[in-house]
Amino acid sequence: MHGVTLAGGSESEQAGPVHSSHVRTEKKNEEIETLRAVAITIVAFQHSFNYLTVWQPAWAATIGSYFNLGQAGVDLFFAISGYVIARSFLPGLLAASSFEAAWREVVAFWIKRIYRLWPTVLLWVIADIVLATAFNRSGAFGPIKETIVGGVSALAQIMNFHHGYCAQGFCFSNPVYPLGPLWSLSLEEQFYACFPLLVLTLWSYKKLDRLLPLLALIAFIQLFLTRPDGSLLLYVRTDALCGGVMVYLLSSWEGLRMFREPLAAAKWTTKAVTIGVLFAILTMITGRAVSFNAGISAIASVAIVTIAHFEAGWFGPSQNERVRKVVLWIAARSYSIYVIHCIAIAFVVELWWRLTGGATPTGSATAKFYLSWIVILALAAEANWRLVEVPLRVRGRALASKWTRSE
Numbered sequence: 358m359h360g361v362t363l364a365g366g367s368e369s370e371q372a373g374p375v376h377s378s379h380v381r382t383e384k385k386n387e388e389i390e391t392l393r394a395v396a397i398t399i400v401a402f403q404h405s406f407n408y409l410t411v412w413q414p415a416w417a418a419t420i421g422s423y424f425n426l427g428q429a430g431v432d433l434f435f436a437i438s439g440y441v442i443a444r445s446f447l448p449g450l451l452a453a454s455s456f457e458a459a460w461r462e463v464v465a466f467w468i469k470r471i472y473r474l475w476p477t478v479l480l481w482v483i484a485d486i487v488l489a490t491a492f493n494r495s496g497a498f499g500p501i502k503e504t505i506v507g508g509v510s511a512l513a514q515i516m517n518f519h520h521g522y523c524a525q526g527f528c529f530s531n532p533v534y535p536l537g538p539l540w541s542l543s544l545e546e547q548f549y550a551c552f553p554l555l556v557l558t559l560w561s562y563k564k565l566d567r568l569l570p571l572l573a574l575i576a577f578i579q580l581f582l583t584r585p586d587g588s589l590l591l592y593v594r595t596d597a598l599c600g601g602v603m604v605y606l607l608s609s610w611e612g613l614r615m616f617r618e619p620l621a622a623a624k625w626t627t628k629a630v631t632i633g634v635l636f637a638i639l640t641m642i643t644g645r646a647v648s649f650n651a652g653i654s655a656i657a658s659v660a661i662v663t664i665a666h667f668e669a670g671w672f673g674p675s676q677n678e679r680v681r682k683v684v685l686w687i688a689a690r691s692y693s694i695y696v697i698h699c700i701a702i703a704f705v706v707e708l709w710w711r712l713t714g715g716a717t718p719t720g721s722a723t724a725k726f727y728l729s730w731i732v733i734l735a736l737a738a739e740a741n742w743r744l745v746e747v748p749l750r751v752r753g754r755a756l757a758s759k760w761t762r763s764e
Contacts, residue, residue: 620669
């Protein structure tokens, strides 16, 4: 697009300094963090309707008939991920002065991803297998054989293909639960294994100006595909991921930046109506309404992330400091919550099954089931964040920094 540069100069200069707006930054965008908290909350509660309320209440079925919260939350996560990863990774690669330096940036990115994500998955796959073996009288964790197969798929970063295979009815039971949510992490890892190589290839041929239209083409091809529940296409979708990266690439374009001032000056009614419409489109457009609902979900997610990236006050945490702290706490631990929340659901179902002597729960159990789940999930997520995520993230950054500086 005219006026968009990826590296602060003409195509022949694209190995030089990055654009002033494309500078690596560690400062968190609190509006993006708020969206993180929203995404993990709606995904977790969608799964609670499916698996925690084992007595199948009518209200859960009603919510499921009107809202597609799981897909909406995942697509919002994808769009956020594309934007945040591009924001942290691309400036260093685009500023590289040689192919070796660019390659070191790619490897450093992979090192940080591995240390950031893999240890948590390994820990909780092991925990799920142990629980399926020793704490599973109710069958809440599923058959041990299928649990192991799902765990291996998650560790091999192919859970999305395994999930799609099972969704087609080729598995003996529902082996992807409670490790099921890990399919989207596998898809992200596949994307971030390939995406840096694409950028590096374009960089080496001085064709970085092709990155934006190429991502747009990849996303556009997918938008109008029919991707019903259970379709393998649903588990390999990258339109929202590409869209998130595109938001970052366009963030220095004056044609996009010109919207920040009017967005910041918008009245609260305008904000409320616009946000309401976007989230209604994101969560309520199902395959029964339109065949390409997955594409509409991706578009709505990217639109929401586009507004949030301006930091114009549309999605900022509440002015109430306590609410703000809760939102940012959820956002910071969203990865731990995402990995753990279904394991915590199975744990609660098994726990209450044992405490009640195997009695079938009814609607009167709603409060104790949800309270137990939220407390256990919060404690487990906090422990994982403090003892696993943060220390290994720091270690990964140190190793990546050492790698980029080494000769």
